Amino acid sequence: MHPMLNIAVRAARNAGKVIIRSFEQLDKVEIESKGSNDFVTSTDTAAEQAIIETIRNSYPDHTIIGEESGVLTGSNDDYQWIIDPLDGTTNFIKGIPHFAVSIALKVKGKLDQAVIFDPIRGELFTASRGKGAQLNNMRIRVKAHKDLSATILATGFPFKHKQHTKAYMAMFTSLFEKTSDMRRAGSAALDLAYVAAGRVDGFFEIGLKPWDTAAGELLVIEAGGLVTDFTGGHNHTQSGNIVASSTRLLKEILKDIRPHLGEALSK
Structure with a gap:
């Protein structure tokens, strides 16, 4: 070690x-x-x-x-x-x-x-x-799914940023319709750790802080996954808007997130 x-x-x-x-x-x-x-x-x-x-x-x-x-x-x-x-x-x-x-x-x-x-x-x-x-x-390794069917995604509600509730719920609905199920457990750090361990297949949340995600981000990357912001870029540390999963699945998740971003969430 x-x-x-x-x-x-x-x-x-x-x-x-x-x-x-x-x-x-x-x-x-x-x-x-x-x-x-x-x-x-x-x-x-x-x-x-x-x-x-x-x-x-x-x-x-x-x-x-x-x-x-x-x-x-x-x-x-x-x-x-x-x-x-x-x-x-x-x-x-x-x-x-x-x-x-x-x-x-x-x-x-x-x-x-x-x-x-x-x-x-x-x-x-x-x-x-x-x-x-x-x-x-x-x-541990992330699960490498080709598409959203049969996947379970973790998420967190924007409880500190309720102005984004409508946009978030639109993203949630779009993804929920394609996945097997969703989980909201209340710890972003463990959500990211679970992505890395293959327990859940992906994770997305709005408005997190660097201390919520820094360790989990490295875990996901070292487990073969990818971490981006909602546009597929690398501004998640600043924006707090984060997506994590296998590389191929992340592209599918972003397809369902992007149409609902609006100006506030596309930074």
Whole structure:
């Protein structure tokens, strides 16, 4: 295992311990609203701190970009850790056991290492640039379908961007009519990890943040898949609009998304 991936795994497991302890005592978890339908808990903050401390112990000069802490600039900005300590906070608050720790490392602007850890199931998804993707040290690959029939797609509703509901529902309807079924589970990080593992065949969502998708993007790519924005370009980090699947299936998904984009979603 790459030394920096090893640290990312250690950090994810440390955060996982914090999350599991809190999940067993949800009545003691403090919840605050960050914005419309956007929540942060004391567990998010404590898990993020556990990750930061683990990374800083080994790499004190690296930059860290956290969902809760913002940008913690280091003296060596060539290395940027992008972390979401608890992806699926709403599930966590409600006692739904589906959430994950997401940690990615960019080196000179390129995704280099990735970890997504599901502390409930003990599932560890990892990827190193050019070295493939693994689930609990076993190689994983995206499913290579030729078309949408018999596929299951994962998605997320635009609950923070309800102005896009009409466009999203048009995309959903168009895709749903051609697929076997759709899933909306509440954690974009795990959705992407599941694409990489071949558990779902593709994923699309509107308005995500880099910490939601950075680790999952590398997992999908290293598992033989492709990640783009809604136009098939590479602006998803800025726009937050993301599609992930096998190369051939992604073209089919985009065919059903493009007619419903409008100006706001085509950037």
